[in-house]
Amino acid sequence: MLRAEAATPLQFLAPRVRGTSAWVFLLSHGGGLVAGDDVAVEVEVGPGATALLATQAETKVYRAHDGRGAVQRLDARVRRSGALAILPEPVSPFAGAHYEQRQRFDLEEGASLLAVDAVVAGRSARGERWAFDRYLSSNEVRVDGRLVMGDALVLEPREPREACEPHRFRERLRGHEPRAPGAGSGLATRLGRFDAFALAFALGPAFSDGARALLARLAAQPVERDAHLLAAASPLEGGALLRCAATSPEALADFLRQALAFAAAPLGDDPFAGRW
16 A cells, blocks of 8 residues: 545554555544534555455444535546455444435456445434435446446435436436425335345456356345345446345345455455454
């Protein structure tokens, strides 16, 4: 790692180099994000380099205040033959929280990326199951400037029907989600038995073999309607996109640890050991 700079409320911790890769952990002072926090993270992986960016604990998001929530943005650039793994712990929005996360990845041809984006129900033991006011997470991946993946998830107590329509995707990415009033039940009711959701995507030569194996395994795996975890994968240019839902954060972590075990080889060690 050549350079790492951070300002409150963030801190970067680089414990040691693992083989040929640099591992960096993102820490937040105060144990989470509070109203008014606006965090911007920029990452650049040079040609032929490999890096891991992770967190040591869930990203806790506290209650919004005077309409002000917390925002976190990640902009990452990976040069040719470089590889980047983004493997944070899940986001855990508390009751009354308002959180927006926007992640953009720009890859050169021949670069590789593995990323996980997960959210959990919050402080369920305190009766705060899916009790936040709003959660938005968007991911955009480009290779040599060409969009190869775009995804946006919006969770709120009342979700307008228009927000689910395909032609609204670009508006969601730009922060212009439709806010028309509409009927809807609470999130806890709509999300049923599930307390954790994750999106993961892998592409590029460093992760392509593992992505193909994951696609084949899930395609052959029967789906049990009442299972504690549901997972599905679809092909992505040069890789795969994985979606999963679990009845507990622990079940989600166990599954992701197994499904993404192929990350250990390019990263020089198991990135989930001691964390998940």
